[in-house]
Amino acid sequence: MxxxxxxxxxxxxxxxxxxxxxxxxxxxxxxxxxxxxxxxxxxxxxxxLTQARIVDRFEQVNGPHPGFRRNHAKGLCLAGRFESSGRGAGVSTASLFGTGRVTPITGRIALAGGQPYAADAATTVRSLALRFHLPDGEEWRTGNNDIPVFPVRSPEGFYTQLLAAKPDPATGRPDPEALKAFFAAHPESAKAASLIKARTITSGFADDTFRSLNAFRFIAADGTRTPVRWAFVPEQVATAESPAQRSRADENVLFDDFESAVRRAPVRWHLVVTLGQPGDPTADATRPWPVERQSLDVGTVIVADTQSEADGNCRDVNFDPLVLPAGIVGSDDPLLSARSAAYAQSFTRRAGEPKTPSAVQNTPATGAGL
Ligand code: HEM
CATH class of the missing domain: 1.10.10 (Arc Repressor Mutant, subunit A)
Incomplete structure (x- = not known):
């Protein structure tokens, strides 16, 4: 032929x-x-502005770190469960909110930034990412930060800010002129930055509050759609970093303290969902919602184990904020689709690269469930 x-x-x-x-x-x-x-x-x-250009910019600012997340690069895996209080069932049909429901979770605590071997610093933004394993393979993945609002409201703002905040190698600090120009062009970010700066910095991960920052919508059984933001609020009373903690010569002090806390007793956070009202900004993560909004304690996250990043555990997961169970949907916030696209790009690049061990080498308490 x-x-x-x-x-x-x-x-x-x-x-x-x-x-x-x-x-x-x-x-x-x-x-x-x-x-x-x-x-x-x-x-x-x-x-x-594509996902590739956003991830290129992380690489430009942080240098190459093959195999690691391009942001929130330093982290530790965790596992446990979510115990529902039943109070979320009236606003969302998501099965994990059913009365008496217990849902297994895995997740990751991390420090923001693209440097996997940076020493822990009290002021670095901390994160809590969780994956709820619902029946029949359904999942909810959520990434949350310990700041009151997000510093930018658009993907373009994020991209520009990354470069403006890049530390100058000579001083180790961002160029003040570049930051001034960024805030002049993004007044919403200047306001958000002052709220972020004024936050209380707690002693570690276990007594910190982690927020969704982006808005989502809960769908009730009768079809009612409620705009929501949520926070994981610690059961442990928050304290400030102690002088002893500050002077410890341990580059992984925050992660090591968390691992020790979990070994002593499971670490618990309440999932507190804030119900938005008409007019509350759903498409601008730089703006807080009024403090008097109603909130519901829909259940407790209980972390019972930790494990260093390794083959097949939280290292190889993309905490895409748009992986949502039936009963929760995204909002009109433009950051959500940008996050989803950028995380996929970061995940695709790192998945194909050789791996080096995480700086956080902890021994699991039991190794179960990870
Ligand atoms: C346009 C805005 C944003 C961009 C471009 C961006 C980018 C990224 C990237 C590239 C990663 C690494 C993903 C991976 O390799 O798996 C990441 C991780 C993360 N981001 Fe964002 N992000 C944005 C906004 C946000 C917002 C609003 C939050 C809100 C809380 C957030 C929370 C997190 C968390 C918690 C992680 C770590 C998840 C983990 O432990 O794997 N990000 N981000």
Missing amino acids: SLLNDLTGADSALSPRAACLRLTAIGALVAGTTGAFAYAGGWLSPGD
Whole structure:
């Protein structure tokens, strides 16, 4: 059979004109598919802000750290369960909110920034990412930070801020002029920065509060949609960093303290859901909601175990904020889809790279459930 016949699947029955038409159709299909990939990859619009450009910027600012998350690079895996109080069932049909329901969880605590071997510092933003394992393979993945609001309200703001806040190698601090120009162009970020700066810095992960910052919507059984934001509020009373803690020569002091706390007794947070009212900003994570909004304590997260990042545990998970169970949906916040796209890009790059051990090498209490 000739090459033409191989390509067209034709045999002697096809006329030269029909073979030519079929080849043109195949060519159009190939060009269309290539075009779709080029479009999705951002090659047709190099000026647009794509997930690839966002992740390139993390690499530009932090340097190459193959195998690690491009943000929140230093972390520790955890496991436990969520015990529902039943109080969320009236606002969301998500099965984990059912009365008496216990849902296994895995997750990760981490420090923001793209430096996997940086020493822990009290002021670095801390995070709590959780994965709720619901029946029938359904999941809820959520990443939460310990700040009251997010510093930017748009993906463009995030991209610009990353560079403006890049430490100058000479001083170790961001260039004040670059930061001034960023805040002048993003007044909402200047307001958010003052709220973030004024936050209480607690002694560690276990007594810290972690917030969704982005808004979502809960869907009730009768179809009612309620805008929500949530927070994981510690059961442990928050205290400030002690002088003894500050002077300890341990680069992983925050992670080590968390691991010791879990070994002593499970660490618990309440999942407190704030119900938004019409007019509360759902598409601007730099703005807090009024403090008098009603909130519901929908259950308790109980962390019973920790484990260093390794093959197949939380290291190889993408805590995409749009992986949601039935009963929870995203909002009109533009950060949500940008996060989803950027996390996928970061995940794809790191998944294909060689791995080096995490700086946080802790021994699991039991190793169970991770
Ligand atoms: C446009 C805005 C944002 C961008 C581009 C961005 C980017 C990223 C990237 C690239 C990662 C690493 C993902 C991976 O490799 O798995 C990450 C992790 C994370 N981000 Fe964001 N982020 C954004 C906004 C936010 C917001 C609003 C929050 C709110 C709490 C947040 C919380 C987190 C957390 C908790 C993690 C760590 C999850 C883990 O432990 O794996 N991010 N972010």
